[in-house]
Amino acid sequence: MRTVKTLREQYQLIDELLEKKLQQIPALMEIAGIDMWIVFAKEYNEDPILEFLTPTSFPTARRLTCLIFAKTKEGFKRYNAGRPSSDLDPYYESIFNDVDEKQFAAIRAIIEKINPTKIGLNFSSHYAFGDGLTKSIYDDFAKAMSKEILDKVVSAENLCLRYLETRLPEELERYKEIAELAMDIVNEAFSFNVIELGKTTTRDLEWWLKQEVNRLGLPFWFPPTIDLQRKDSGPIYDDVTIERGDLLHVDFGLIYLGLCTDHQRLAYVPQVNETEVPEYLMKAFKENNHFQDIVCANFIEGRTGNEIFTASVNQAKAEGITPMLYTHPIGHYGHGPGPTIGLFNEQKEIKVKGDYPLYKNTCYALELNTKRLVPEFSNKDLYVFTEETIAFDGEKCIYLAKGRDHIHLVK
Known part of the structure; x- marks a missing residue:
């Protein structure tokens, strides 16, 4: 069973950095x-x-x-x-x-x-x-x-x-451990150790995530959500029993060592004869990965959130992608201080908070989605929702957890 540091160890690590933080x-x-x-x-x-x-x-x-x-x-x-x-x-x-x-x-x-x-x-x-x-x-x-x-x-x-918003080098290094812990929990949730086909529902899976975080003695910074897309019905956000062929989507974040994570990941429940995620799903997913790369390439120190938003969305559209971008700062708080880079319900430049500039040694929840009409998916739009906790070191974006480049295969 996965473990975390004892409360005493956690507090010691947090307190060891306080003097350095105050010296800033x-x-x-x-x-x-x-x-x-x-x-x-x-x-x-x-x-x-x-x-x-x-x-x-x-x-x-x-x-x-x-x-x-x-x-x-x-x-x-x-x-x-x-x-x-x-x-x-x-x-x-x-x-x-x-x-x-x-x-x-x-x-x-x-x-x-x-x-x-x-x-x-x-x-x-x-x-x-x-x-x-x-x-x-x-x-x-x-x-x-x-x-x-x-x-x-x-x-x-x-x-x-x-x-x-400013992260010390020690915090940036620690953040990787925190993000990997969060994804380790998600990976187990997306397995037949937890999912019982024909019985486990999306709400059951949400409660499993909450319970596992609680078992570790940690809080989640928002209640996790599970939804899915299905060929015959498209997106389903209500409580539903998980079946083969479903594309699961999780939004999950916890708090550990004083820092928050925020990830959205996808998982595919294979048909009996399938051993890999179908190519038509991976094609749509890789397009989403490319949009992530576009956004990260536009993270340039001194640029405002609005400048990053406009440049990224315009480039994606020019390449034939249908994008939505709503990235937010993260750190001690899940929706932390820093530049707003679009909002889910306002796909445009945001006054004041979007005018805030990008600084080095800061962290973000790279949150976005893309959609594409997929003939193999009952000729419906397939939505690819992703979110990754990243760090910006002044020159490049760093993904803090592994696995952002694939759809998880439930097994």
């Missing part, structure tokens, strides 16, 4: 034009970024957590302006004693001492990842600060996005 912040603040960044989080209403600024032993805010990052005359500093915490002490200098002083008074004192030019707070009109500051916290902050301080407040939106 000064450069990212410089790019964002911010010389002080204040992150507030209320207990059980955490800022989306808090979990990735603190160790695993600090999983939620404590009353009102406040972390401050600042450029000072003595160098870059990280402060804990919330309740003192031995869990945070290795990473942050505590500046609030929680006994004989008021929290916002301590925050104001450190701001006035450092006298920053721009103070970044986490509010954003477009990105949840940069919008963790609640109105009530801001109201309390504003009440305690001077007008001079409030005039320095700007959005830390870009800083939040860049911090969350």
